[in-house]
Amino acid sequence: MRETDRALERITALDPELRSFARVADRASLSASMRDGPLAGVALGVKDLFDTFDLETDYGSPLYARHRPRADAALVAQARALGAAIIGKTVTTEFAHASDVPTLNPHGAAHTPGASSAGSAAAVGAGLLPAAIGSQTAGSIIRPAAFCGTVGFKPSFRLLPTVGMKPFAWSLDTAGLFAADVPSAALLGDILSGRPMRIADDTPPFRVGLYRSRIDHLLHPGMIDAMAHAARRLERAGCDILDIDETDALAAARDAQERIQLFEGAVSLLHERRYHAEQLNAGLLSVLTAGAAIAPADYDSARRAARAGRREVTRLFEACDIILAPSAPGPAPLRQDGMGDPAFNRLWTVAGVPCVNVPAGRSREGLPLGVTIIARFGQDARALAGAALLERQLQDL
Amino acid sequence: MRETDRALERITALDPELRSFARVADRASLSASMRDGPLAGVALGVKDLFDTFDLETDYGSPLYARHRPRADAALVAQARALGAAIIGKTVTTEFAHASDVPTLNPHGAAHTPGASSAGSAAAVGAGLLPAAIGSQTAGSIIRPAAFCGTVGFKPSFRLLPTVGMKPFAWSLDTAGLFAADVPSAALLGDILSGRPMRIADDTPPFRVGLYRSRIDHLLHPGMIDAMAHAARRLERAGCDILDIDETDALAAARDAQERIQLFEGAVSLLHERRYHAEQLNAGLLSVLTAGAAIAPADYDSARRAARAGRREVTRLFEACDIILAPSAPGPAPLRQDGMGDPAFNRLWTVAGVPCVNVPAGRSREGLPLGVTIIARFGQDARALAGAALLERQLQDL
Numbered sequence: 132m133r134e135t136d137r138a139l140e141r142i143t144a145l146d147p148e149l150r151s152f153a154r155v156a157d158r159a160s161l162s163a164s165m166r167d168g169p170l171a172g173v174a175l176g177v178k179d180l181f182d183t184f185d186l187e188t189d190y191g192s193p194l195y196a197r198h199r200p201r202a203d204a205a206l207v208a209q210a211r212a213l214g215a216a217i218i219g220k221t222v223t224t225e226f227a228h229a230s231d232v233p234t235l236n237p238h239g240a241a242h243t244p245g246a247s248s249a250g251s252a253a254a255v256g257a258g259l260l261p262a263a264i265g266s267q268t269a270g271s272i273i274r275p276a277a278f279c280g281t282v283g284f285k286p287s288f289r290l291l292p293t294v295g296m297k298p299f300a301w302s303l304d305t306a307g308l309f310a311a312d313v314p315s316a317a318l319l320g321d322i323l324s325g326r327p328m329r330i331a332d333d334t335p336p337f338r339v340g341l342y343r344s345r346i347d348h349l350l351h352p353g354m355i356d357a358m359a360h361a362a363r364r365l366e367r368a369g370c371d372i373l374d375i376d377e378t379d380a381l382a383a384a385r386d387a388q389e390r391i392q393l394f395e396g397a398v399s400l401l402h403e404r405r406y407h408a409e410q411l412n413a414g415l416l417s418v419l420t421a422g423a424a425i426a427p428a429d430y431d432s433a434r435r436a437a438r439a440g441r442r443e444v445t446r447l448f449e450a451c452d453i454i455l456a457p458s459a460p461g462p463a464p465l466r467q468d469g470m471g472d473p474a475f476n477r478l479w480t481v482a483g484v485p486c487v488n489v490p491a492g493r494s495r496e497g498l499p500l501g502v503t504i505i506a507r508f509g510q511d512a513r514a515l516a517g518a519a520l521l522e523r524q525l526q527d528l
Numbered sequence: 529m530r531e532t533d534r535a536l537e538r539i540t541a542l543d544p545e546l547r548s549f550a551r552v553a554d555r556a557s558l559s560a561s562m563r564d565g566p567l568a569g570v571a572l573g574v575k576d577l578f579d580t581f582d583l584e585t586d587y588g589s590p591l592y593a594r595h596r597p598r599a600d601a602a603l604v605a606q607a608r609a610l611g612a613a614i615i616g617k618t619v620t621t622e623f624a625h626a627s628d629v630p631t632l633n634p635h636g637a638a639h640t641p642g643a644s645s646a647g648s649a650a651a652v653g654a655g656l657l658p659a660a661i662g663s664q665t666a667g668s669i670i671r672p673a674a675f676c677g678t679v680g681f682k683p684s685f686r687l688l689p690t691v692g693m694k695p696f697a698w699s700l701d702t703a704g705l706f707a708a709d710v711p712s713a714a715l716l717g718d719i720l721s722g723r724p725m726r727i728a729d730d731t732p733p734f735r736v737g738l739y740r741s742r743i744d745h746l747l748h749p750g751m752i753d754a755m756a757h758a759a760r761r762l763e764r765a766g767c768d769i770l771d772i773d774e775t776d777a778l779a780a781a782r783d784a785q786e787r788i789q790l791f792e793g794a795v796s797l798l799h800e801r802r803y804h805a806e807q808l809n810a811g812l813l814s815v816l817t818a819g820a821a822i823a824p825a826d827y828d829s830a831r832r833a834a835r836a837g838r839r840e841v842t843r844l845f846e847a848c849d850i851i852l853a854p855s856a857p858g859p860a861p862l863r864q865d866g867m868g869d870p871a872f873n874r875l876w877t878v879a880g881v882p883c884v885n886v887p888a889g890r891s892r893e894g895l896p897l898g899v900t901i902i903a904r905f906g907q908d909a910r911a912l913a914g915a916a917l918l919e920r921q922l923q924d925l
Binding site for chain 1: 581591592595598600602605606608609686689690691692695698699721722723792795796799800802803823824825828906
């Protein structure tokens with residue numbers, strides 16, 4: 132209980148201001164629950180989009196106030212079975228749509244903590260706890276991780292189960308993890324997934340593709356510098372760096388992600404929109420209405436574009452082992468300007484490939500910047516190994 | 529309300545013996561609900577694996593006794609938005625695993641109605657209502673449809689949404705429909721999915737592949753006759769018939785289906801197994817225990833085999849437009865011998881391709897037999913058109 136106690140103390144001291152938790156488990160029930168297994172003693176935060184049988188789960192919505200699921204989400208059940216202590220539910224935006232949250236960015240209170248996994252990102256970024264569960268449909272793990280200066284790991288699509296997570300878009304929703312550093316994220320991913328992905332002491336150099344997107348004009352100067360710096364550090368570690376230009380099929384897949392998300396979101400939340408529209412936030416309601424207006428034929432063509440994009444992403448990994456790309460256009464925007472843009476995450480989410488956000492310095496204003504290391508579908512261990520190499524190189528400054 | 533009233537009357541008169549409904553909506557709430565739209569007046573039964581906000585939903589398990597979901601499953605919400613009356617929840621096996629149900633087979637009380645969608649199949653097969661929603665993970669739409677002498681339509685994977693359905697195996701679970709005849713199933717599929725699939729008056733002849741599986745030695749003589757008869761009738765209608773032999777990759781995908789189902793089922797129902805094992809039926813518990821013992825690496829290799837099988841199934845449709853295959857080894861077994869074998873459904877489920885069960889005569893004992901018409905992924909309209917052609921040919925005796 133040592134670690135769990137420490138996490139509870141930090142939450143009690145710091146979360147009244149940070150507001151990263153929707154609710155916290157009480158000490159008695161934590162003590163009573165089992166604590167054997169490879170995750171024994173690990174205090175885990177869980178995004179409030181995942182069901183917990185012993186903690187209310189409201190998906191960030193007043194519609195689900197005081198909702199007590201009958202069962203844990205599968206990923207939560209796995210974490211508990213492995214000994215983890217579910218220390219509380221972290222704040223999510225309403226049904227994971229990019230509306231606002233009360234959570235602060237631990238590196239700048241005037242700035243957004245990022246999108247729907249904001250509570251998990253802020254809690255880990257502020258050092259309240261060692262790790263947390265989150266989810267990504269467009270960019271909701273990688274982006275808040277970058278904004279909050281922590282590691283975010285979006286595994287290959289459905290490597291971690293999404294059963295018992297409130298769905299938004301079934302062909303995109305991906306469960307993932309936040310941790311303070313890459314080796315911790317890899318250790319947790321290894322134990323939860325049962326696939327080898329622990330970080331070895333030495334990593335062979337990689338062939339690194341520098342991804343040149345057609346939306347690179349959206350990048351802030353600080354991010355352009357951070358990308359260049361990360362590439363130089365990887366080169367110094369013996370990696371080959373090559374440029375990869377976005378093709379038509381890849382750009383089309385990026386566009387398709389948004390249509391798929393809109394269409395599926397409107398289907399998933401049809402009941403809530405039809406019976407309780409007045410209780411939904413305005414931004415979510417307009418997104419669901421837009422999604423409901425997409426013709427099934429247009430959705431089907433978006434899915435074909437996504438499939439072609441997935442094949443094209445697979446081909447990219449013939450020329451390189453890992454890809455380096457921005458995690459966001461720049462640092463966290465001011466709260467009044469929204470929760471940030473997932474444009475740079477969409478392609479990798481729709482492709483279902485593993486992504487790791489690595490903190491990569493600070494902007495001129497002192498806010499964290501993050502870059503993404505991406506690997507081929509199913510090669511989560513390689514994405515993490517590449518991210519660990521970059522993390523070490525950036526720390527050796 | 530005319531149609532709905534008729535269905536309620538039939539249910540009141542016949543279901544006390546048939547036991548196809550877990551619970552029925554009351555007349556007042558049915559009258560109060562809206563009844564505009566293309567499905568206005570259609571009384572729809574819903575397998576009790578799908579959430580309904582106004583009817584208890586127990587997934588066939590005492591663990592979920594008196595469970596009232598906060599929202600409709602997406603498919604139920606769509607049906608209601610289109611005007612359908614959700615007339616009640618049809619009996620399912622516990623968490624859709626192939627354990628027993630009280631439901632009778634309307635064509636022979638001593639025989640099983642088939643697996644998890646048994647209530648929906650029996651209710652439609654007995655003429656209690658025009659249509660019902662079901663789901664299939666191995667063979668739980670096609671098999672009970674065949675056993676109960678009705679049409680079953682398992683669409684392409686995720687054509688109809690599964691959000692709000694209690695998951696068993698996320699890469700296999702498929703929502704589908706039961707109806708009295710193929711044109712009705714097609715009309716309902718067309719309206720619910722928003723994709724054109726209504727049956728035209730005239731159908732061009734098809735190139736029909738007769739599927740020769742490596743497990744054909746399991747077929748009963750009655751089914752061998754039914755398959756030959758169906759092929760002759762299609763030939764008489766102008767179709768070309770060719771034999772298709774099962775390859776190694778196809779047989780491997782069939783085997784992979786079972787491992788995928790076991791592994792994912794154990795993940796999906798981990799909470800229930802860990803906290804409430806003593807309340808699960810013995811068959812389900814042993815299946816979940818077996819699934820939990822499958823190594824992630826073996827599951828990953830099963831998924832690769834499934835993927836290779838999907839590619840191979842796509843290639844089959846270069847030589848033919850539709851495939852004809854048995855829906856089950858034979859007619860419904862006696863209840864004491866279980867709920868029947870999904871062996872002949874596994875490949876088509878894991879391939880995600882559209883399947884339609886067409887009633888195809890009777891066995892020597894007078895029990896219904898059914899054959900499956902299969903088309904390429906996304907070509908649900910073609911599967912239904914082929915099924916409609918066969919249905920007409922079999923009726924013109």
